[in-house]
Amino acid sequence: MSFNTFGRLFRFTTWGESHGLALGAVVDGCPPGLALTEADIQPLLDRRRPGQSKFTTQRQEPDQVRILSGTFEGRTTGTPISLMIENTDQRSKDYGEIAQVYRPGHADYAYDAKYGFRDYRGGGRSSARETAARVAAGAVARLVIPEVAITAWVAEIGGDAIDPDAFDAAEIGNNPFFCPDPAAAQRWEKIVDEARRAGSSVGAVVECVATGVPAGWGAPLYAKLDSELAAAMMSINAVKGIEIGDGFAAARLTGEQNADPMRPQGEHGPQFLANHAGGIAGGISTGQPVRVRVAFKPTSSILTPVETVNRAGESAEVRTKGRHDPCVGIRGVPVVEAMMALVLADQKLLQRGQCG
Amino acid sequence: MSFNTFGRLFRFTTWGESHGLALGAVVDGCPPGLALTEADIQPLLDRRRPGQSKFTTQRQEPDQVRILSGTFEGRTTGTPISLMIENTDQRSKDYGEIAQVYRPGHADYAYDAKYGFRDYRGGGRSSARETAARVAAGAVARLVIPEVAITAWVAEIGGDAIDPDAFDAAEIGNNPFFCPDPAAAQRWEKIVDEARRAGSSVGAVVECVATGVPAGWGAPLYAKLDSELAAAMMSINAVKGIEIGDGFAAARLTGEQNADPMRPQGEHGPQFLANHAGGIAGGISTGQPVRVRVAFKPTSSILTPVETVNRAGESAEVRTKGRHDPCVGIRGVPVVEAMMALVLADQKLLQRGQCG
Amino acid sequence: MSFNTFGRLFRFTTWGESHGLALGAVVDGCPPGLALTEADIQPLLDRRRPGQSKFTTQRQEPDQVRILSGTFEGRTTGTPISLMIENTDQRSKDYGEIAQVYRPGHADYAYDAKYGFRDYRGGGRSSARETAARVAAGAVARLVIPEVAITAWVAEIGGDAIDPDAFDAAEIGNNPFFCPDPAAAQRWEKIVDEARRAGSSVGAVVECVATGVPAGWGAPLYAKLDSELAAAMMSINAVKGIEIGDGFAAARLTGEQNADPMRPQGEHGPQFLANHAGGIAGGISTGQPVRVRVAFKPTSSILTPVETVNRAGESAEVRTKGRHDPCVGIRGVPVVEAMMALVLADQKLLQRGQCG
């Protein structure tokens, strides 16, 4: 792991700013011989693409990915895979006024404090636009773990949660919220639309489950599967909390309530009677579904003026008139899936490397 | 970061099993010239030491640390600091019966699935005993960041939370629960004692605040300060959730509610009117206190028999009669502090390296 | 360091194949605020560019570099710098016949053994064309170490060495061999031209000196400055040997002969009376010039038929008719300089990180 690199054996490095010429990812350590063309990546990018409904930012980006290296005759060669997405809709004029004023809740002040200056156009490197590169890299990662199925959805928007009993995975693609509960999707339409029209924003909780992960991926102690997932998810813009399995709710249970009893079930390892642990024990997968919950804050880009300071240290006010997502958590769904895939692909290779 | 190593410039590697001869940490990349003797480490280890009250495990370990390398005439030399703690109270007979039976909620099954076999004595490498090595390493890390003050406490046990208005940092050391609210400490005495006598266990939430962190530590995007903290905290045994700042509560706020407005305050950067962000924006510290919340599950070592399987895949039952913590979150306090120090020390050096 | 990444704090990752669409490098960890445009990189690329004399490959590549990210208003922002060079002269037909036959001395067989197949067009990833990406990255590295001056030259071709007493740095740019000794340059013209016309090839030795490196860069023991330089230089295609200072000649000296005595010289550290050590002691720079020698083998691309096998394991013969360098060591000069700069930039930041 480096500043802009994630992973150990299966590794990716992203680059690019919101309003630069392009952005991309270099995927290194990918196994050779996997069938890979742009068509394997584009559909996942399309799910994350902005401007597809009124509930996300109206920036128009085709997000067309190109594979510049690392494949030959349609298969991965084992050498670095360079993925590039050109930026086309960089309306810098929208952002000119924030050059001198720090937007509270954004990275503006922190970047200046660290680097002395910053690319202020659309948030520069701190823009959620970077997540397109992750989704592209994640598409490659999925090819490394065909045994695993990954599904994420929005479980809560603005404090309004889905009904777990109404969960229907087939519904996730049927609404603009990646919502598995049609009734909740309807309620959210109103919540998000009101926020959008008010120039406000709302937070969200995204859940992700990976099934098919065999027992034995992960490692004690600082490369624990849950530790890697926590780092991966927390690296996504706007994320403020992570739970594995029952997460904070587990802190309110007794040992008896939190137990995941086991029962024989033939050759494929034990049958678990519960999954409070979220599929991970001691940092290593147990063969149960790996379950993660991720909290997205409301974006700080709002129309209501907020008190702030400018680069000169003087009092100022800022309101965000540019295009933005009223609920960034929504487009977080394909990003969370990508990070899950990226972590699991890495762990699969690590396990194979150490344990054969 | 490797399997048992954490950090980038300021790095530590831990080794050792619950019932091995010893355990330890090698701290690498420490700045030279810092005054360091065992006396700087021992008091922090003593806070974590088992057997100090009836609310923690009754295992008796002096946890005496020795510095084997990396100092000369009482100062760090810049070369690796080897820290060793001998195990003295390894009552393996307590654990003999779990050699063949997988304890649900423990790492037993996952370790066997990964490695083919395991050191079952007291959980081997997966034992929380490993955290002694972190606390020792963390004591060195604190010397690297004298500008930072780190305080952690238990904020909730078994679902019973402290009253934020009753928070008194001076109380943390006055009770066996690291509890800043005397009234809560009294209630917890009953909760934990009942769990202990019933052979049950309860979960806990630990909070940690670091003040004095200057703006500018951390980095986009995969070495974000919050991402590193999430990895660090999730690497602690029994942790299932992490929050930065408002965490999951932020997902229930609007952009207006979640804003951290700024106001001029002279030379030392802006004054922030709130700290929902927990002192981190865009992965970089803002100069506000860095706030983290960590969820500890109830330990799975309970007297109530739980259905399970043995190594042969047959049905079995297991109940834990050995010594254990009725609430592992309590002794998590010094460990959370250590991980906070270790992450911040690393980030300080990284910032100095890149930005001078 | 990963498969295609080099460095610790100042790090770069390269990607691209000889006959792919493009190749490039992502430079991560660069300090912010450095003035950087394409004009800082292009001249160094131009020195390495093929087709500039009859003594190098006749492939025509403009090697035009583009900065895709990491700068703003002409300065580095501290975020990843993506550098891209498009391939324009990919005459794949030249290489079609080697798809099935392993060229001895090339990576063909080894790649197939590792990955199961390979991009055979022009050597794919194993082509020396990759070194363009390093030279681009190295141009950025030079900006990080303005206190250092780096000069490399060819010291020997086909066993014919320069006369050390005739060394004139000003001559290096005056001939197509980067040769500091005009008389040697004249002799080499004949040697290399004969090899070229015979479809043969010759080896070379490149020397590189970095002056201005302050005492204190490097570190014991596995990040020794000489260890990093050895890894860096050996990672260049066709390199088979590395010497620091006197190198193998030191193995033939006595301790007295090999001593580098010191003498006071005021504030700027001692004056050294010799530099057998090549500016490095115990893995750390001493303030003397850092001296490295690098052996390049003759390229294996020759017209004389060589006995070999094909992918089916059958006997075959191969002769290389494509464009190639009769002496790859010549164009190694800017590459060696780039790797020197990349190592030193990294070590400067590491030193600043650990020791302030």
Place this chain on the structure above:
Amino acid sequence: MSFNTFGRLFRFTTWGESHGLALGAVVDGCPPGLALTEADIQPLLDRRRPGQSKFTTQRQEPDQVRILSGTFEGRTTGTPISLMIENTDQRSKDYGEIAQVYRPGHADYAYDAKYGFRDYRGGGRSSARETAARVAAGAVARLVIPEVAITAWVAEIGGDAIDPDAFDAAEIGNNPFFCPDPAAAQRWEKIVDEARRAGSSVGAVVECVATGVPAGWGAPLYAKLDSELAAAMMSINAVKGIEIGDGFAAARLTGEQNADPMRPQGEHGPQFLANHAGGIAGGISTGQPVRVRVAFKPTSSILTPVETVNRAGESAEVRTKGRHDPCVGIRGVPVVEAMMALVLADQKLLQRGQCG
């Protein structure tokens, strides 16, 4: 790789100073289930042990290794293996006088320049005593690669080389020089003894061959097998040069002379008719023996006074009266073997991880 860590998947970290309490290595990432006890390590340490003949330092160290973690019931568990060797013969008085004076050729001045001060006792961390920890770690590495046989020997002392035609591997253990040529061994006895009695020192060249390495280990471009070996060997104290295969001699060959033709030989890959490449092409093993040559300088510890400066920057003279090796290259043999094993073990796991 970090300051004191080497390797990627199979990794080790060493710690300890010449005159500290102990030194050691933590081996991380080792495959589980390998039979390992102290008896697997001690014989290799004994080969390196000082004081076994008059041709090496007279320091008396039993170099008794203890395994403190990472094994259970005599097998590796996959968790970190902590190896410790206590120092017993730390005659610090021998070294007291060098506290204030920089020994030319030693790391004294460079350490002070970097760290501001140093542990001067016996060279502290820069002492060749550290290599004991590598040899211990290398013994573990050998268990990971049972298919590989590693043999090193001294090929040259003080400029006097063995006769390649007289090479007899069985002789290596029959003389105190690890010399495969009995006639050379006899000549060296005189050379080294004269150096010893004169308080002088001589250099040496060590060769190492690993047979049984399958084709496919290594990786382009910055984790090339030869790049890793170069880094590994150059990290050994007193090493100033590295050659892979023909090394610098290859720079004097033509492409025809340097070719390694191939011929079919059934299922086990091609038969190679030469091995100029030293078993590595494009950074990846070819299945041929991996051949490395390593140049050791004469130690700088000599009785003849050498001009130098002291810590105050004043003129001084220094002569080394303490115990030292008249030819450090001799005891370099087991160290070179260890580094070869450590690199190959790592590459085996990396290859398995990426390519299955």
